[in-house]
Structure formats: C-alpha cells, structure tokens
Amino acid sequence: MINFLRVIKLSLVNKWKITALLVNSLIIGLLWGCSISAVYPFVEVVFSGNTIETWLVSEIEKTDEKIAELQITCSDLKLKVGDSGNSTQLRNELDTHSRRLIAEEKANQLYRTVMPWIEGRVPQTPFGTLVFVMSTLIMITIIKGVCLVLNSVLVAQIAQRTALVMRRQFYSSAVKMDQLTIDQKGTSAMQTMLIYNLNLVTAGLISLYGKGTREPLKMLVCLVLAACISWKLLLLTMVVAPIAGFVINRISQHMRTAAQRELGGIAGVLQSTMESLSALRTVRIFNRERTEKARFNRFSKTLYNLGVKQAFFDSLLRPTTELAGMVCVAIALLAGGYLVLNDTTHLLGVRMSDRPMTVSSVFLFFAMLAGISEPARKMSEIYNTLVRADVSSKGLYDFFEVEPEIQTPKNPSQLPLHSKGIRFKSVNFAYNLKQITLKRLDLIIPFGQTVALIGPNGSGKSTLINLLARFYDPQWGAVLIDGVDIKNVNPRHVRKQMAMVTQDPVLFKGTVLENIQYGNMNATSDDILRAAEMARVTDFLDVLPKGFDTMVGDRGNTLSGGQRQRIALARAIVADPRILFLDEATSQVDVASEQLIHDSLKQFLKQRTTIIISHRPATLEIADRVIVLEQGQIEEDLSSTEYFERYGIKLDRKRVA
Numbered sequence: 320m321i322n323f324l325r326v327i328k329l330s331l332v333n334k335w336k337i338t339a340l341l342v343n344s345l346i347i348g349l350l351w352g353c354s355i356s357a358v359y360p361f362v363e364v365v366f367s368g369n370t371i372e373t374w375l376v377s378e379i380e381k382t383d384e385k386i387a388e389l390q391i392t393c394s395d396l397k398l399k400v401g402d403s404g405n406s407t408q409l410r411n412e413l414d415t416h417s418r419r420l421i422a423e424e425k426a427n428q429l430y431r432t433v434m435p436w437i438e439g440r441v442p443q444t445p446f447g448t449l450v451f452v453m454s455t456l457i458m459i460t461i462i463k464g465v466c467l468v469l470n471s472v473l474v475a476q477i478a479q480r481t482a483l484v485m486r487r488q489f490y491s492s493a494v495k496m497d498q499l500t501i502d503q504k505g506t507s508a509m510q511t512m513l514i515y516n517l518n519l520v521t522a523g524l525i526s527l528y529g530k531g532t533r534e535p536l537k538m539l540v541c542l543v544l545a546a547c548i549s550w551k552l553l554l555l556t557m558v559v560a561p562i563a564g565f566v567i568n569r570i571s572q573h574m575r576t577a578a579q580r581e582l583g584g585i586a587g588v589l590q591s592t593m594e595s596l597s598a599l600r601t602v603r604i605f606n607r608e609r610t611e612k613a614r615f616n617r618f619s620k621t622l623y624n625l626g627v628k629q630a631f632f633d634s635l636l637r638p639t640t641e642l643a644g645m646v647c648v649a650i651a652l653l654a655g656g657y658l659v660l661n662d663t664t665h666l667l668g669v670r671m672s673d674r675p676m677t678v679s680s681v682f683l684f685f686a687m688l689a690g691i692s693e694p695a696r697k698m699s700e701i702y703n704t705l706v707r708a709d710v711s712s713k714g715l716y717d718f719f720e721v722e723p724e725i726q727t728p729k730n731p732s733q734l735p736l737h738s739k740g741i742r743f744k745s746v747n748f749a750y751n752l753k754q755i756t757l758k759r760l761d762l763i764i765p766f767g768q769t770v771a772l773i774g775p776n777g778s779g780k781s782t783l784i785n786l787l788a789r790f791y792d793p794q795w796g797a798v799l800i801d802g803v804d805i806k807n808v809n810p811r812h813v814r815k816q817m818a819m820v821t822q823d824p825v826l827f828k829g830t831v832l833e834n835i836q837y838g839n840m841n842a843t844s845d846d847i848l849r850a851a852e853m854a855r856v857t858d859f860l861d862v863l864p865k866g867f868d869t870m871v872g873d874r875g876n877t878l879s880g881g882q883r884q885r886i887a888l889a890r891a892i893v894a895d896p897r898i899l900f901l902d903e904a905t906s907q908v909d910v911a912s913e914q915l916i917h918d919s920l921k922q923f924l925k926q927r928t929t930i931i932i933s934h935r936p937a938t939l940e941i942a943d944r945v946i947v948l949e950q951g952q953i954e955e956d957l958s959s960t961e962y963f964e965r966y967g968i969k970l971d972r973k974r975v976a
C-alpha cells in the first residue's frame with residue numbers, strides 16, 4: 320500500500336476536515352454501540368414485565384442481599400484461612416468471594432447513583448418502557464442519519480480535493496514531459512491514466528475516509544463495550560482472529576495481482592477504443608469495422624476473464640470474514656452459556672468475570688460481537704477498493720516521477736530578441752539507438768531569411784525544426800540562436816519567439832476568433848482581423864454560420880482542411896514570432912488562395928526568420944534559399960533562383976490569376 324500511502328499523505332492537508340470526520344465517525348460509532356445496547360433493556364427489563372424503575376429497585380435489593388451474604392462468607396473464610404495457616408484452596412476461595420463482593424458493591428453503588436435520575440422520569444409500565452426504548456432507538460437512528468450525511472459530505476470533500484490536486488499534478492507533469500517520452504507512452508495511455516487511474520484512486524480515498532474510518536470506530540466501540548462485559552471472554556472469542564487475518568492476507572495478495580492485471584487490461588481496452596473511434600473514417604473506408612470489432616472483443620474478453628478472476632478473490636473475502644465471525648459468536652455463546660447455566664465466574668479454571676454472567680449480559684455480549692462482525696464484513700469489502708487504488712496510484716506516481724529530459728538549466732542564459740541568426744553546429748540526433756536521424760549537420764540561417772527545407776520522406780526536415788523548438792535536445796553538437804546555445808535557455812523562452820503551422824494543425828474547441836487569439840492572448844481585434852486577412856481567413860467567413868463567432872467543433876472538425884490551415888496560419892501571424900515554421904502549412908489550401916496568402920506573407924516574413932518545409936514548387940517561391948536534406952545530411956544549399964534554374968522549375972503565375 321506504499322503508493323496509496325503517498326496519496327493519503329497528500330490528503331492530510333485537509334487536517335480540519337479529517338479531524339471533523341474522525342469526531343463525526345466516533346459519534347456514529349457510539350450511536351451504533353448505543354443502538355445495539357438496546358437489546359439489554361429489552362431482555363432484562365421489558366420482557367421480564369418490569370419497568371426501568373422497578374428493575375433498578377429489584378437490582379438494588381438483589382445486590383444488597385448478595386453483599387450481605389458475601390460479607391458473611393468472606394468473614395467465615397477469613398477465620399478459616401487464619402485457622403488453617405496457609406491453605407491455598409481457602410485463600411483462592413476467599414479471593415474469589417472478595418472480588419465478587421467488590422463487584423457487587425460497585426454494581427450496587429452504580430444502581431443507587433442512577434436511581435435518583437430515573438425516579439419519576441421514566442415510564443411506569445412495561446409497555447411504556449417499550450415505547451420509551453423504541454423512541455430512543457428512533458432518535459438515535461435519526462441523529463446517526465444526520466451524522467452519516469455530514470460524514471459523506473466531508474469524505475467527498477477530502478477525496479475530491481485530493482483528486483483535484485493529483486489531476487493538476489498530472490496535467491503539469493504531462494505538459495512538462497519531454498516529447499520523446501510522450502511519443503513512447505502514447506497519448507491514449509495518458510488519457511486512460513488521467514481518467515481511469517484517478518477515478519480508482521478517488522474511490523479508494525472515499526472508501527478509506529468513509530467506511531474505512533467509520534467501521535473500525537464502530538468496531539472499537541463494540542469491542543470496548545464487549546470488554547466491559549468480560550474482556551477475558553472477548554479475548555477467548557478472538558483466538559480465531561490471527562487465523563482469519565492470515566487467510567485474508569493470502570487472498571489479498573492474489574487480489575493485488577489480479578487488480579494489477581485488470582488495470583492493464585482496462586487500459587488496453589480504452590486505448591484501443593480511443594484509437595479506433597478517433598479514426599472511424601479510416602476504419603470505414605477500408606471496411607475494417609470487423610477487424611476493429613474483433614480487436615476490441617479480444618481486449619474485452621481478456622478484461623472479462625480478469626474481472627471474473629478478480630470477482631472470485633473478492634468473493635472469498637466475505638465468507639472468510641463471516642466464517643471467522645460465526646466461530647467467534649459460537650465460542651462466545653458456548654462459553655457464555657456455560658457460565659450462565661452453571662452460575663459460575665470460572666471457565667476451565669480461569670476466572671472470566673467477577674460477577675456471574677446473566678442471560679441478558681450474554682445476549683448483550685453476543686449483540687456486541689454481531690456489532691463487530693458487520694463493520695468487519697464492510698472493511699473486507701473496502702480492501703478490494705484500496706488494493707485497486709494502490710495499483711492505480713503506482714501508475715500515477717510513476718508518471719509524475721518521470722524526469723523530463725528537456726530541463727531548464729539551473730542558471731539559464733537569457734535569449735535576446737532574435738536578430739542575428741540561427742546555427743546548427745555539428746548536430747547529431749537520434750530518436751533511438753538504432754537509427755541516427757541527423758548526422759553532423761552544419762547550417763547557418765541569417766536573421767530575416769526564408770529557408771525552404773526539402774528532401775525525401777524521413778530525411779529529417781521536421782526533426783530539424785523540432786530541435787530548434789527544443790522539443791528534443793541533440794545528443795551531440797549544439798543549436799544556437801544569436802550565438803546562445805538553446806540548451807542553456809529556458810525552453811519556454813526559446814518557444815516564446817516562435818510560431819508553427821503544420822500540415823494537420825490542431826484547432827481547439829471554441830470559435831474561429833478564439834482559435835486565432837490563442838496565438839496571442841493580448842492581441843487586439845485589429846491584430847486578429849489583420850492576421851485573418853493575411854491568412855485569407857476573411858475569404859471564407861461569409862460561409863460560416865456566425866463568421867468569427869462560429870464554433871469550430873472538436874479539433875476543428877467542422878471545417879475543411881484548408882480552412883483549418885488558414886486559421887492556424889492566422890494564429891501564428893497574430894503571435895508575431897521572430898522565428899516562424901511552416902511545415903507544409905498550406906498543403907491543403909487551394910492554389911489561388913495559396914498565391915494570395917504568399918503575396919501578403921512576403922512583407923510579413925521580412926522581419927523574421929522563416930523555415931518552410933514543402934515539396935510543392937508553388938510554396939518554394941517565397942523562399943530565399945532552398946536546402947535539400949538527404950538521410951539527415953545537407954545535400955544541396957542553393958538560393959531559390961539557383962534552385963529553380965537548376966531544376967527548370969517555372970512558376971505559373973497566370974494560372975493563379
């Protein structure tokens with residue numbers, strides 16, 4: 320439970336709520352004990368045709384008689400002990416009777432103390448007493464109900480607050496996590512963790528602070544009351560507890576393994592579902608519904624088997640605790656019955672109580688054991704939840720503890736506003752040990768230049784941009800902006816001067832306006848309008864139902880690919896970056912619009928360094944320089960005019976017009 324203990328530690332900041340909860344749970348426990356104790360007046364008073372007052376009077380009389388009798392016996396025994404010298408048997412007898420005398424005196428004292436409080440204040444008939452007991456029981460139940468509501472609210476507040484902290488911690492770990500780890504883990508695994516693991520941890524906290532606090536306190540109250548009747552008899556009945564504890568421990572070890580497997584299985588099902596649902600169009604166009612269904616069914620079947628296994632171990636717990644409880648009750652009744660039937664205080668030579676037990680006190684003892692076994696059963700149920708919470712918290716803490724590879728140095732260098740140039744200095748980079756992606760790459764891009772990177776798929780174009788944005792750090796060599804190694808700069812400061820548009824840009828749920836503003840939250844409406852005009856967003860606003868205020872749907876899925884790209888371009892323009900990346904940024908924009916965008920971009924690109932990735936000659940026309948990459952190395956580095964001449968590329972401006 321070491322991992323869940325860390326969650327509990329986190330929840331301890333709610334110390335006042337926890338204190339209130341403990342007090343509340345203790346009250347519930349006491350009320351529980353009181354309601355069970357009602358069995359005593361039933362058996363002893365009501366069903367014997369007494370009222371509380373007459374019963375007290377008769378008890379005082381009985382104890383008076385017993386005290387007188389015991390005093391005589393004790394005096395006789397003292398004389399006999401004196402005569403016989405050192406007879407052990409007589410001494411033991413004297414000891415037993417003396418103890419009994421003290422116990423009777425104490426009981427008598429108690430009855431006499433209570434008597435003035437009771438006299439004339441309680442019902443005077445047996446039926447009236449019954450009504451009184453029942454009304455008290457109902458009152459206790461009402462107060463207990465109010466306490467339970469308060470208890471649930473406090474538990475929810477503690478658990479949900481802790482979940483909130485962990486959710487925030489998860490999100491900040493996720494956004495800090497370096498790209499390489501995210502690539503390896505997969506975003507759907509992270510989503511699963513955020514939803515499923517966190518839910519199980521919250522359920523664990525609710526169980527712990529709810530039943531996990533209430534039930535042991537209920538047990539404690541009943542244990543104390545049972546011990547007051549006869550602590551020795553209680554010890555005797557508890558001999559089965561270590562055996563039950565051993566069996567429960569063995570079962571719980573299996574439960575833990577099963578819970579771990581089940582969690583892994585659920586993660587698999589959720590990941591597979593998220594993946595196929597987010598790519599439903601691809602699934603449909605290739606008629607792969609059956610394949611996906613089969614894959615999903617396979618995962619679900621595994622989950623079913625794991626669930627059944629888990630349920631099997633869960634189900635073992637209840638009969639085990641019930642059997643242990645039954646054995647306890649049987650021992651108690653057998654021992655108690657023996658003491659009552661023989662009117663003795665000794666069992667197998669061991670004194671169990673100072674006064675012989677009455678039928679009603681054995682009943683009360685039995686009721687207290689029942690009062691212990693019910694919470695014990697509930698406790699065994701929460702164990703399963705706690706095991707799952709522990710397994711889930713391990714997953715979450717493993718996630719929190721991943722040290723991001725991209726770190727801010729202890730004494731970061733300041734990066735001035737980019738105005739000189741970018742340099743890749745002997746850069747070697749590999750995503751994994753098997754393949755080097757960039758090999759001793761040297762490249763200098765002066766400020767204000769627009770460079771087009773071209774080359775076959777997988778030649779390392781996007782990787783180059785990723786290194787410049789510090790999504791990854793090179794294993795060898797350095798990337799410098801204006802002479803400052805960006806490894807020594809806070810990544811946030813590096814990215815502050817950058818903006819990026821990719822071929823499949825992500826838009827967020829919100830309006831067109833909000834999506835453009837995302838690039839610069841301080842942008843005025845004029846800035847947004849200017850950016851929208853430059854990216855030709857304004858050209859299609861008329862066809863959108865609410866213009867700038869149209870909701871773009873999940874990830875912008877209510878827009879066409881070209882419209883999405885144009886909004887993403889406007890978002891980058893409004894950010895007013897010093898370094899701009901355009902990775903096939905207009906690949907889905909129609910030729911006529913692309914030409915218009917290029918015309919308006921030309922002026923904009925003059926005050927910044929731009930890196931374009933594209934295979935389309937039309938896009939290359941805004942570049943000053945073309946660099947051809949091949950297997951992570953620079954093959955050619957030409958001015959755009961040289962490049963167009965060498966490869967005989969002619970741009971058909973008429974077609975555009």
Ligand SMILES: Nc1ncnc2c1ncn2[C@@H]1O[C@H](COP(=O)(O)OP(=O)(O)OP(=O)(O)O)[C@@H](O)[C@H]1O
Pocket residue numbers: 502750751756774775776777778779780781782783
């Ligand atoms: N996250 C990643 N993890 C592991 N390998 C990667 C990762 N991203 C890219 N690669 C590998 O690095 C190499 C270069 O990829 P990169 O995306 O930089 O190529 P590219 O020139 O931009 O290709 P394209 O023109 O197809 O976009 C490829 O072989 C690719 O498989």
